[in-house]
Amino acid sequence: MMLERYRGTTTELEPFQTFRDLQREMNRLVSDFFSGVSVWGTYPPMTMVETTDDIIVYAELPGMDRNDFKVTLTDNVLSITGERKEEQLPEGARYLFNERTTGRFARDIRLPVDVDASKIKAEFKNGLLKVTLPKHEETKPKEITIQ
Numbered sequence: 001m002m003l004e005r006y007r008g009t010t011t012e013l014e015p016f017q018t019f020r021d022l023q024r025e026m027n028r029l030v031s032d033f034f035s036g037v038s039v040w041g042t043y044p045p046m047t048m049v050e051t052t053d054d055i056i057v058y059a060e061l062p063g064m065d066r067n068d069f070k071v072t073l074t075d076n077v078l079s080i081t082g083e084r085k086e087e088q089l090p091e092g093a094r095y096l097f098n099e100r101t102t103g104r105f106a107r108d109i110r111l112p113v114d115v116d117a118s119k120i121k122a123e124f125k126n127g128l129l130k131v132t133l134p135k136h137e138e139t140k141p142k143e144i145t146i147q
Contacts (some may be wrong), residue, residue: 010103019056043105044080053140055111062127071122071131076114078131081106082085113139 001072047058059080061069069082086102115133123130 025051043101044074046080046107048107048109050112053135055115055135057109057129057131057133059107059129059131060127061124061129064127065133066124069129071129073115073117073120073133076111077108078133079106079108080129
């Protein structure tokens with residue numbers, strides 16, 4: 001953390017200096033806060049789509065098997081948890097560089113509408129998980145006839 005000298009009160013020549021100081025402080029606070037955030041906070045990368053009838057969530061899980069993760073729904077929060085295991089190198093081999101992350105992960109997404117848990121479908125193909133969550137009938141848009 002860096003200490004900065006307080007500039008004191010603003011003068012008539014610098015009426016917006018207080019706002020610039022505030023902006024600089026806010027930028028520093030946000031930067032300090034996010035400097036400790038890891039890539040696991042956004043893993044797996046996900047996309048959520050809403051149609052008239054469904055919420056569809058896509059999650060990228062390349063190189064994983066369907067037994068390496070699980071999908072749950074609790075209180076309208078969709079959770080994907082799992083573990084990406086480290087690949088064992090052949091004896092005598094060493095990494096020259098390794099950009100693949102390994103370890104446990106968990107990702108929770110609050111759904112924007114109530115869904116019918118009994119009709120949820122999940123498909124996993126070529127590293128892409130697709131979870132289709134049908135909306136409850138009450139949350140689907142209804143056209144109202146005007147008389």
